[in-house]
Amino acid sequence: MRSVPVSLLLILFCLVGGAPAAAEPTPTPSPSPTAPPPVVPTVEAADIAVDPGYWQGTTERFALRITIGNPSDEDAITTTDVILPPDVTRVDATPAAGCTVAGLSFTCPLAAGAKVALEVTVGIASGAWRQPQRGRVRTTARVVGDLTPGVAEDTYAVSFPPGPPTPGIGLEVNDPVLRENGRDTVELEVRLHNSGAVPARGVVEVRPPAGVSVATVPSVCTARDRTVSGERCELGRIPADQQLLLVFGLTVPAAARSAAELLGSVQATLTPAVQDGLTVQSEFHIRIPEPAASVTPGDEGDGPVAAAAEGARGANRLPDSGPIATAPVSRTLSIIPLLTAVAGAFTILVVLSLIRRRSG
Incomplete structure (x- = not known):
């Protein structure tokens, strides 16, 4: 049997189907356009x-x-x-x-x-x-x-304004200021006055702003109770016509300082024997001062701004050591002309002495 030529086999292979067609690439979907961010009012x-x-x-x-x-x-x-x-x-x-x-x-x-x-x-x-x-x-x-x-x-x-005006009770509250000393606590001063003619049992409730907490209460508080809105301090019996100064410590964390207004309130109640209680309230704001402007190193003593800042910072302090430290330098400069004159006179005397020796 005769062998089939290789060329004939190749022709038959091409006629039957040839090499398999390459697979078409899958089309990549075009990315959808990104939606613009919403308008935030x-x-x-x-x-x-x-x-x-x-x-x-x-x-x-x-x-x-x-x-x-x-x-x-x-x-x-x-x-x-x-x-x-x-x-x-x-x-x-x-x-x-x-x-x-x-x-x-x-x-x-x-x-x-x-x-x-x-x-x-x-x-x-x-x-x-x-x-x-x-x-x-x-x-x-x-x-x-x-x-x-x-x-x-x-x-x-x-x-609300302080009040209501009630005979027999007075309440004053200060606006505490958060100092630039690295601490996150302020002192809230509350003055409660029993202006009535009889003793009364006193209660003070501090309601701090959101995010602020009551850290300490006055030692005169006979009982301390945490309420939903703040801290309640039982004062016991307050004699007639007596005023109490109460100092509460408030913690103001950094997260609370971002609030537009740190507004809190204090509510006080005096209850005389066999009488209804008298309740008043007063609000307070925790003040956060603006950060002081920074001074570029080397510019501390230049211009009226630096002088004004130094005066405000040390108005009740002893004079600063700056001028005293520079005083010896000015004295040294004032001695230089005197030394120059002495050296010149000494030189003239030496020259005159030499001339006399030669002439003699």
């Missing part, structure tokens, strides 16, 4: 300021003022919802031009970079001062075509 709610007329019932309406803004470069539709404290009720709402209001919800179109002011008139219950009154404002902003809105929130409080 700004919202600022001011505390509701209550004037002393609240205690006499002569002032019945108070204002909650809100400012919202669109910091983006696109127009947006904003919706602002106001949540009132439990003892505060809506009386009226005043929308800005172009806004609509339904109950406590405002809808406002805002152009890029625009701001708008809103106002809610509220009534406050007569016993609202007995508990902290805090509310919240929530604003959403949406650009046409965006599925996810941007959200911003702010909180506010009802700020």
Whole structure:
């Protein structure tokens, strides 16, 4: 049997099917475009300021003022919802031009970079001062075509004046200042006066701002009780016409210092025998001073700014050692001309002596 030529086999192989076709590459889907971030609005709610007329019932309406803004470069539709404290009720709402209001919800179109002011008139219950009154404002902003809105929130409080004016009891509270000494504690001074004609049992409750805690209580506290809103100090029997100075230590962690306003309150109650208790309250703010401006090394003594800072820092201190340290240098400089004159005179005397010897 004759062998089949190799060339013939190759021809047959190509006719039958040839080499398998290379697989086509799988198309890679193009990445979907990244959605732009949502427009985040700004919202600022001011505390509701209550004037002393609240205690006499002569002032019945108070204002909650809100400012919202669109910091983006696109127009947006904003919706602002106001949540009132439990003892505060809506009386009226005043929308800005172009806004609509339904109950406590405002809808406002805002152009890029625009701001708008809103106002809610509220009534406050007569016993609202007995508990902290805090509310919240929530604003959403949406650009046409965006599925996810941007959200911003702010909180506010009802700020009561000291009172109510009650015969037989007086209360004063200071505004503590957080010093620049690396510590996170402040001292809150409370003065409680039993101005009545009979002894009374005293109780003081400190209600610190959110994030702030009561670290220490005065030694005169006969009992200490932690409540939901703060720290309660039982004082026992306070004689008539006696005033107590109470110092509470408050811890202010770094996280709490970022709050826009560290507002707390103190509530005091005096209960005479077989009589109803007399309760008053007073608010306080924890003050955080602005950081002092830094001075570039080598510039401490230059210009009036440095001199003013030094004077403010050491107004009641002894004079600084700086001028004393530089005094010997100025004396040395003043002696140099005298030494020069003496050396010149000595040289002249030597020259005259040599001339006399030669002439002699």
